[in-house]
Amino acid sequence: MSTWNEGYTTDVQYTSFFHAELAPSHLEFASLANGFHAPNLQGKFAYCELGCGQGVTLNALAAVHPQANFWGLDFNPSQIVNAQRMADAAGLENVQLRDWSFAQALEHADELPRFDVIVLHGILSWVSDTNRQELVSFIDRTLKPGGLVYASYNALPGWAVMAPLRHLARQHYLRNPKRSDLHVPDFVKFADVMNEVSALYFKSNPSVMGRFETMRKQPPAYLAHEFLNANWRGFYVNEIAEQFGEARLDYLASATLIENIPAASLPPGVAGLLQQHMPEDRIWQELAKDYANNKMFRRDLYCRGLNHLNAADQGRALAKTLFALTAPRSAVKIAFQGPVGEAGGAPDVYNPILDLLEKGAATFAQIVATVPGRDHAKALQAVILLVHSRQVLPITNSVPESAGALNRFLVDAYFEGSSYHIIVAPRARTALNAAGNDLILLGALLAGKKTPKEIASYGVERLASNGRALRHGDKALQGTAAVEHLVSQLGPELESRTAVWRDLGII
Ligand SMILES: C[S@@+](CC[C@H](N)C(=O)[O-])C[C@H]1O[C@@H](n2cnc3c(N)ncnc32)[C@H](O)[C@@H]1O
CATH class of the missing domain: 3.40.50.150 (Vaccinia Virus protein VP39)
Known part of the structure; x- marks a missing residue:
């Protein structure tokens, strides 16, 4: 120990x-x-x-x-x-x-x-x-x-009704010592049975099982760190x-x-x-x-040392900030997940902003000019929500080389089977979530492949050379079937996605 x-x-x-x-x-x-x-x-x-x-x-x-x-x-x-x-x-x-x-x-x-x-x-x-x-x-x-x-x-107060469940998990663990992630399924089973036999803690707090359902989908290692520590508050x-x-x-x-x-x-x-x-x-x-x-x-x-920006300074700093899309325009949703569910945005405000950004990065001043009545407050709220949903990000002009090296490492890790699920976006000075197909596409583009067929073949061959296959749901696809599937997935958005990635300095 x-x-x-x-x-x-x-x-x-x-x-x-x-x-x-x-x-x-x-x-x-x-x-x-x-x-x-x-x-x-x-x-x-x-x-x-x-x-x-x-x-x-x-x-x-x-x-x-x-x-x-x-x-x-x-x-x-x-x-x-x-x-x-x-x-x-x-x-x-x-x-x-x-x-x-x-x-x-x-x-x-x-x-x-x-x-x-x-x-x-x-x-x-x-x-x-x-x-x-x-x-x-x-x-x-x-x-x-x-x-x-x-x-x-x-x-x-959100954790108030859940805290007793975390206490029960910790006590169950202390009494059944085992590597903590291996203990997680035992506790999940126990909690399920307690719920099925209508233990009054679960009956009186019906939200507990709903929230637990969401949490238990996380990897056991995550749950071990969330639930099984000696300290929790x-x-x-x-x-x-x-x-x-x-x-x-x-x-x-x-x-x-x-x-x-x-x-x-x-x-x-x-x-x-x-x-x-x-x-x-x-x-x-x-x-x-x-x-x-x-x-x-x-x-x-x-x-440490909080100071308000005056409106003029805030306006000046915002006006010159550049923003860019992180996904093709067709994939952008004008709906934003928040604490009380989804908040929708007004299409007459958002559509002109997205039309502008589809052509390339734009400053906030240019964004304001597209909004009806040049309404600064509406434009700012729209940009905040688009950044919140990570469909748009503030960007700069520099493209550090160190980002390319990390992206090559992330691509290699994916093909070798230990994906980090991200790509770094140098001009946005952050990383974007990346599915397997994104990492295949990036690897292929970095290797100079151009057409959907070339890109798909590159991905399928690299997976095969690492003893892996392309996954589609529960199925493992190999050879021509895998190439055709990848072409159907990557082909339609290839141009718009590469345009977005170019704006973000990824390629
Ligand atoms: C829940 S994890 C979060 C890790 C990381 N911040 C992230 O979000 O991916 C908490 C981290 O705190 C570290 N930690 C816990 N207690 C610590 C201590 N007393 N001193 C240093 N690190 C500690 C753990 O090793 C663990 O990596």
């Missing part, structure tokens, strides 16, 4: 996901769109991820910001080794990884740069009170004035605001962009009600919104 793990799950490694909200470009846009100053994250800057796991997010971001320094700290050495392997394979020279506990990170604080950005994704709720104090002290010691902090955590937003206050941090906005737009993210009537109840108290407003939405998970953005 490990003694260094401080109660955290370490017998199975955490999953390798990319988290888009951690991208400097996202943090910068969230600050600007909500009318706050942010540090300049387009030149040199220093970025730190506390509890970086497998380092997928950190490495992807480092690849598209070669001028900045990225530090990833996590006490699990197996994960740090994987992160280092990925960084080395992609030739990333601006990544520093350390297998430090949060306490060790604090001891080393004086040797580290002052950070412009510190991010903690999936940490605060799953560690001890002592660890949280260490994290706040680390931020206090290392964050620059004006620096940003991103922190996500399980929120109350849901927080009200004001509790985090109070603790972060010790490091002189102020709440900036939600990194889940739709949540900053009351009309798109609250049940009808709530926005009006909240305007009459302490509208100037931002933490109270957030707390009340969490009750309105029965919030389970928050992604908060804090700033």
Whole structure:
């Protein structure tokens, strides 16, 4: 049994996901769109991820910001080794990884740069009170004035009815010791039986099983980290605001962009009600919104030394920001997933914006000019929601070479059977989710293939040379059948997709 793990799950490694909200470009846009100053994250800057796991997010971001320094700290050495392997394979020279506990990170604080950005994704709720104090002290010691902090955590009141299920899972695990991910199916079975025999906890809280249904579709390793740690705590937003206050941090906005737009993210009537109840108290407003939405998970953005942008400065900074589509125009949906379901957008506002972006990247000033009545507020809301849904992203003009090397690594990993499910988009300074077909297409384009047939043949041959086959549902397709299937999938959108990828600097 490990003694260094401080109660955290370490017998199975955490999953390798990319988290888009951690991208400097996202943090910068969230600050600007909500009318706050942010540090300049387009030149040199220093970025730190506390509890970086497998380092997928950190490495992807480092690849598209070669001028900045990225530090990833996590006490699990197996994960740090994987992160280092990925960084080395992609030739990333601006990544520093350390297998430090949060306490060790604090001891080393004086040797580290002052950070412009510190991010903690999936940490605060799953560690001890002592660890949280260490994290706040680390931020206090290392964050620059004006620096940003991103922190996500399980929120109350949404977790209130689920917390007893997580308690039961942990107690069941302690009594049936087994590698934690292997224990997950045992507990799922037990919970199902309890539900079937109408245990009153499940009957009295009918939402529990619905939510559990969604969670259990996640990989067992993810659930082991979510449910089986010794420490677990849901927080009200004001509790985090109070603790972060010790490091002189102020709440900036939600990194889940739709949540900053009351009309798109609250049940009808709530926005009006909240305007009459302490509208100037931002933490109270957030707390009340969490009750309105029965919030389970928050992604908060804090700033040390929060300053409003005046309207003219915000207007100037927005006007010159470039935006580009991340998918062919035909695939864009004018519907946005938020805490209260889907919010639809007005076609007369969105269609002209999308028509413009279909021709290529455009500045916000150009976008405003397409909106009826040149309505700045409507244009801004539309752009925020398009960025929220990641169908449009803010972009810059530089295309760092380090991004190409990481993309080649991601393509090779896919063909060899360990997909990271992302492609880095250098001009957007982030990564995009990528299905297998996207990685095949990228590999083929990088290898100079042009026609759908050439691209499909390249993909099928590379899969076969790695002892793999193309999957279509439950079926494995080989040879001509696989090539024909890929042509039918990739052919129709080939031109529009490659145009989008060119705009994003991917090819
Ligand atoms: C839920 S995972 C999140 C990983 C990563 N941020 C992500 O979202 O993919 C939590 C991470 O925190 C690390 N961790 C937990 N307690 C820690 C501690 N006391 N010191 C350093 N790392 C810790 C774990 O090893 C794990 O990788």
